[in-house]
Amino acid sequence: MLQPLLPTSARTRLAALLARPGPVAVSLEGRAGEDVLAPLLSVLDRRRRLVFSAPGLTDLESQDLFRRCVLEGLGTEPPPTSSWSEALGYVFQGGPMILVLHRPNLLAQANRQFWAELGKAWVAVRKAGTRSALLLAQEEHGLASSLGGAESPFALPAEELGPAPHNGPLERVTVPLRSPWDMAAAGSPWTGPDLLTAWSLLGTNPERWRSASTRRDPRSAVRDLILGRAGPYEPPDALLGRLVQTPHRYASMLRALARGAHSRRELSKAVDRASTSRSASGPYLRRLMELGLVSPLRPLDAGPRSRKSRYRLTDPHEALWWAWIHALGARIRTDAHPEPLWARAVGPRIQGHQVATLSSAVEAFLRNSASDRFGAPPREVGPLWGDGYDFPVAATLRNGAVCYAHIHAGTSAAGLEELARLEDQMREVRYGFGRQARLRLLVSLTGFRDGLRREAARSPLIQLIGAAELAGS
Incomplete structure (x- = not known):
């Protein structure tokens, strides 16, 4: 059975944010049609937390369900109120807490003051300096961008925080393509x-x-x-x-x-x-x-x-x-x-x-295997294109080397002519010119001919990447 795990990069970044001292607010942004809540909970393990998934109802109904959620999760019920800031603030009164709000945009659609009310509650937590976390999880992008500016309800001048440890008003974690x-x-x-x-x-x-x-x-x-x-x-x-x-x-x-x-x-x-x-x-x-x-x-x-x-x-x-x-x-x-x-x-x-689809798999290969295969992790990975060249994937490694990937599209094994095509394009591109190591990555799902294998065996600058390597085998 497939486990609900966040992709490695998102899991690592979220764990690092939660390990920071002081309160931290995070917007976890996934893809439409793919649940982000279950993978998020797999990262939290047994930490003290409260999880509320917005029901998409009226504001009063949502608040009623939230109070019921607090009662079931914490054993006590917040006092009746029409203010989200008071209900949300109640959750953090008992010490360090992780509050997960799933699809909070539905709450904002039902109440135009929701973000301001949530911001008011979170500012109080930031002033208190407790090691709490507010996690906003939804299956689309853009929440952190809309709430992360200077006018954000989560923002607060540093001088108003006093000696309390503090982080940015709202950190963003994007759930990337699963490799x-x-x-x-x-x-x-x-x-x-x-x-x-x-x-x-x-x-x-x-x-x-x-x-x-x-x-x-x-x-x-x-x-x-x-x-x-x-x-x-x-x-x-x-x-x-x-x-x-x-x-x-x-x-x-x-x-x-x-x-x-x-x-x-x-x-x-x-x-x-x-x-x-x-x-x-x-x-x-x-x-x-x-x-x-x-x-x-x-x-x-x-x-x-x-x-x-x-x-x-x-x-x-x-x-x-x-x-x-x-x-x-x-x-x-x-x-x-x-x-x-x-x-x-x-x-x-x-x-x-x-x-x-191989360009995405090659990007994942570089992020996961570059250290073992080339001696250094990538600093940046992405495409390169211009007059006379078009690389679906290239990368700069932290040791200064540059990788250029060529994907073989034929139905037979790749031969020396594929290496020639790659090197023709490398002569046209200025990016990485003058580097000590310019690595040629030849990618093929249909294998490699003996002549190309012999050439790769003679030169460490030529790397052959097949289906097994792309799958992490």
């Missing part, structure tokens, strides 16, 4: 190359992994899941319909990304085709990023004010679904015998889809 390494740590039933295949097809949502048949190979598991022959499954378009208005415009953008678009111009064209009137794509793209469905990519050589960026679908399964399954409509689930349709329309696309 194959994270799925292995959570108890994946697949290992090695099968784990990498499962990750590229099932994506990162633990619920999909629990629903998929673990007795079959990953390709059969994802087919049975989508055809309705495994456990519960919510198609990505159903999730989208619950989250946004005018979902057809968002769907066109998601499908364009899944089919290879990555620039704002390409996405604008997709939105225009989906509408009878010309519409700006910016608000749609921004909302998809808030929901965690789309991830922005900035090249490593971009300056702090540069707007140079690309975009991609965050989850590999959603990329597969929007690219090749969405167009099949209801036929894929309502046909009495959908296997021939799957074999004709989806099956031949899977190999290419796996290659298209």
